Amino acid sequence: MNIVSTLQNAVAQAVEQLYGEATDPSKVLVNPTPPDFTGDYSVVIFPFVKVAKKSPDAAASAIGEYLAKNVADIKAFNIVKGFLNLEINDAYWQGFLQSVVSDSTYGRLPSNGKKVMVEFSSPNTNKPLHLGHIRNILLGWSCSNMLQAVGYEVVKTQIVNDRGVAICKSMVSWLKFGEGKTPESTGIKSDHFVGDWYVLFEQKSKEEYGAWQETAEAKSLFESKRKPEQLEKDFFKDFKNKWFNEYSILGAEVREMLLKWEAHDPETLALWKKMNDWVYAGFDKTYGDLGVSFNKLYYESDTYQLGKDIVEDGLTKGVFFKKEDGSIWLDLTDAGLDQKVVVRADGTSLYITQDLGTARMRHHELGCERYVYVVADEQNYHFQVLFETLKRLEEPYAAGLHHLSYGLVELPTGRMKTREGTVVDADDLITEVIRIATEQSKDRGEAETLSEAEKRENLRRVGMGALKFFIVKVHPKKKMIFNPEESVDLQGQTGPYIQYSYVRINGLMQRVEKEGIDLSSANRYTSIQPQEKELLVAIQDYQNVVLKGAEEYDPSLVANYSYDLAKKYHRFWHDLSVFNAETPEARAFRLTLSRAVGQVLKSSMGLLGVSGGM
RNA sequence: GGUCCCGUAGCACAAUGGAUAGUGCAACAGAUUUCUAAUCUGUAGGUUACAGGUUCGAGCCCUGUCGGGAUCACCA
Numbered sequence: 001m002n003i004v005s006t007l008q009n010a011v012a013q014a015v016e017q018l019y020g021e022a023t024d025p026s027k028v029l030v031n032p033t034p035p036d037f038t039g040d041y042s043v044v045i046f047p048f049v050k051v052a053k054k055s056p057d058a059a060a061s062a063i064g065e066y067l068a069k070n071v072a073d074i075k076a077f078n079i080v081k082g083f084l085n086l087e088i089n090d091a092y093w094q095g096f097l098q099s100v101v102s103d104s105t106y107g108r109l110p111s112n113g114k115k116v117m118v119e120f121s122s123p124n125t126n127k128p129l130h131l132g133h134i135r136n137i138l139l140g141w142s143c144s145n146m147l148q149a150v151g152y153e154v155v156k157t158q159i160v161n162d163r164g165v166a167i168c169k170s171m172v173s174w175l176k177f178g179e180g181k182t183p184e185s186t187g188i189k190s191d192h193f194v195g196d197w198y199v200l201f202e203q204k205s206k207e208e209y210g211a212w213q214e215t216a217e218a219k220s221l222f223e224s225k226r227k228p229e230q231l232e233k234d235f236f237k238d239f240k241n242k243w244f245n246e247y248s249i250l251g252a253e254v255r256e257m258l259l260k261w262e263a264h265d266p267e268t269l270a271l272w273k274k275m276n277d278w279v280y281a282g283f284d285k286t287y288g289d290l291g292v293s294f295n296k297l298y299y300e301s302d303t304y305q306l307g308k309d310i311v312e313d314g315l316t317k318g319v320f321f322k323k324e325d326g327s328i329w330l331d332l333t334d335a336g337l338d339q340k341v342v343v344r345a346d347g348t349s350l351y352i353t354q355d356l357g358t359a360r361m362r363h364h365e366l367g368c369e370r371y372v373y374v375v376a377d378e379q380n381y382h383f384q385v386l387f388e389t390l391k392r393l394e395e396p397y398a399a400g401l402h403h404l405s406y407g408l409v410e411l412p413t414g415r416m417k418t419r420e421g422t423v424v425d426a427d428d429l430i431t432e433v434i435r436i437a438t439e440q441s442k443d444r445g446e447a448e449t450l451s452e453a454e455k456r457e458n459l460r461r462v463g464m465g466a467l468k469f470f471i472v473k474v475h476p477k478k479k480m481i482f483n484p485e486e487s488v489d490l491q492g493q494t495g496p497y498i499q500y501s502y503v504r505i506n507g508l509m510q511r512v513e514k515e516g517i518d519l520s521s522a523n524r525y526t527s528i529q530p531q532e533k534e535l536l537v538a539i540q541d542y543q544n545v546v547l548k549g550a551e552e553y554d555p556s557l558v559a560n561y562s563y564d565l566a567k568k569y570h571r572f573w574h575d576l577s578v579f580n581a582e583t584p585e586a587r588a589f590r591l592t593l594s595r596a597v598g599q600v601l602k603s604s605m606g607l608l609g610v611s612g613g614m
Numbered sequence: 615g616g617u618c619c620c621g622u623a624g625c626a627c628a629a630u631g632g633a634u635a636g637u638g639c640a641a642c643a644g645a646u647u648u649c650u651a652a653u654c655u656g657u658a659g660g661u662u663a664c665a666g667g668u669u670c671g672a673g674c675c676c677u678g679u680c681g682g683g684a685u686c687a688c689c690a
């Protein structure tokens with residue numbers, strides 16, 4: 001058993017024996033002792049002073065005596081201001097170290113027989129992926145990995161938003177202005193190619209709107225509908241949607257396209273399929289670069305009609321109600337939310353209708369215990385409504401729904417805005433971090449032994465490791481600033497810094513292999529140093545970190561842990577000699593310890609999707 | 615305006631209600647001429663936005679204020 005749980009249990013037992021009060025062992029606080037104090041772990045005694053009816057130090061002393069007597073692994077204890085500091089026997093650490101290196105799955109839990117779905121990425125098909133998608137994808141991916149590590153079977157899904165106004169804009173634009181060009185003929189990556197037509201559409205539309213504003217019709221509309229004091233500029237800004245739907249020629253073409261699509265017009269469907277396929281080919285490349293994949297894809301074109309049956313249900317159950325115009329509503333005001341339309345007056349479905357239907361369908365198909373939606377925080381309200389609705393419908397899976405909400409990513413240059421063309425493209429960013437990694441390696445002078453291809457692959461790994469680590473180290477809920485230059489820095493809190501620790505360890509292990517060094521004398525090493533102890537304590541903590549990360553859907557815990565471990569290893573490396581250790585036992589011990597650190601680093605970084613060099 | 619989220623060093627980020635609020639970058643001062651120098655150590659930098667409250671103990675929980683963001687469509 002983990003020493004921390006051993007201690008928790010023993011303390012709970014002590015409290016019960018000494019003071020007759022039952023205590024939940026998992027509530028006993030056992031933390032690594034801060035470096036300034038003597039000890040490996042510290043028990044917080046304050047919670048027990050009331051039942052002990054003693055001063056904190058006296059209670060600590062009594063509990064300490066009890067532990068020293070009853071827990072074989074405890075070597076000594078001391079008390080500082082209500083904290084009971086415990087020293088653990090070297091024999092325990094020896095055994096622990098051996099158990100780690102002999103267990104290739106260390107940190108992972110066996111299957112728990114439960115299933116969880118994680119939905120992430122879920123892009124629109126009218127333009128390429130951008131920086132926001134990268135955060136989404138990395139969060140989804142690492143959460144999937146963490147859940148898997150703690151025993152879940154994970155189904156990774158995305159819903160591809162392949163229909164609707166957006167893709168129709170690209171289609172209209174390409175038909176009108178495309179002159180039959182293709183990704184092949186232009187040499188443009190195919191999802192970017194489709195996105196370019198979307199951008200062109202928006203440009204043309206803007207031009208049309210500008211021209212229209214000069215017409216007599218527009219002027220008189222402004223005069224008759226303006227609010228008092230409203231400037232012409234502001235009026236037309238507000239009016240844009242209405243204009244697009246009722247006055248725009250391009251807008252009319254898009255609506256026609258959409259109607260034809262919904263009527264299954266063969267030519268429209270063929271065009272739609274062609275453009276979407278271009279986009280998918282492009283996405284696949286980006287997903288490949290990021291090293292992610294999915295188990296199951298859902299397409300909005302298949303699911304957008306879904307949800308009518310669930311709405312029927314809701315009507316029968318009285319969860320929903322119908323207004324005179326035929327639209328169906330849901331009143332959530334008692335939950336602090338608003339009224340919400342779930343089906344339009346004309347009987348067509350909305351975003352929420354679709355999500356209701358998809359939720360039920362997926363549960364029938366997958367039968368998961370939990371469903372995690374990785375979606376940006378601008379949709380917090382939507383998910384509140386969605387989950388509350390499913391709860392009221394008494395859907396059996398409602399309690400297992402979770403919105404993993406994440407904040408905006410910005411660059412140091414400022415916020416991304418579609419309209420201002422400052423959106424950071426995912427592919428560009430990937431290229432950029434690899435470029436920076438390459439540039440930095442030039443200053444250093446890389447190992448000459450590698451082939452060109454190997455060097456390139458190394459740099460790609462460094463760049464991707466940098467990108468991934470930098471993004472995932474921040475708590476999902478917080479908005480963050482991604483600094484490409486800083487991310488690739490080889491010093492500091494970065495992916496490459498951690499990757500290097502691993503490379504270093506790998507180098508050691510290869511040498512062990514080559515020289516046939518015998519590590520079996522490791523357990524005869526009797527003077528564990530502080531730098532070694534802090535590594536052991538950190539390794540011990542790994543399984544808890546993974547568990548917590550999975551429970552809280554928070555990969556930043558694993559990222560910060562990895563950095564911390566790498567940092568401790570560097571300190572160890574600097575202060576103590578490994579190969580040139582004082583004795584053969586010390587050498588064997590340190591090599592074994594290094595192996596364990598490498599093993600954990602590989603595992604923890606692997607959870608984050610960073611496998612580069614590992 | 616209602617609702618929700620955020621506010622920690624110059625900057626970027628940590629900190630299950632527990633000890634003196636940490637880490638990196640940037641700055642300064644050193645060490646290590648090795649086991650790959652992609653390293654390490656030290657100095658400096660803080661009224662944790664502000665004001666109250668709960669607690670043995672609050673960056674964390676509660677109330678209010680200020681600042682920033684998101685959202686309040688028969689869009690997705």
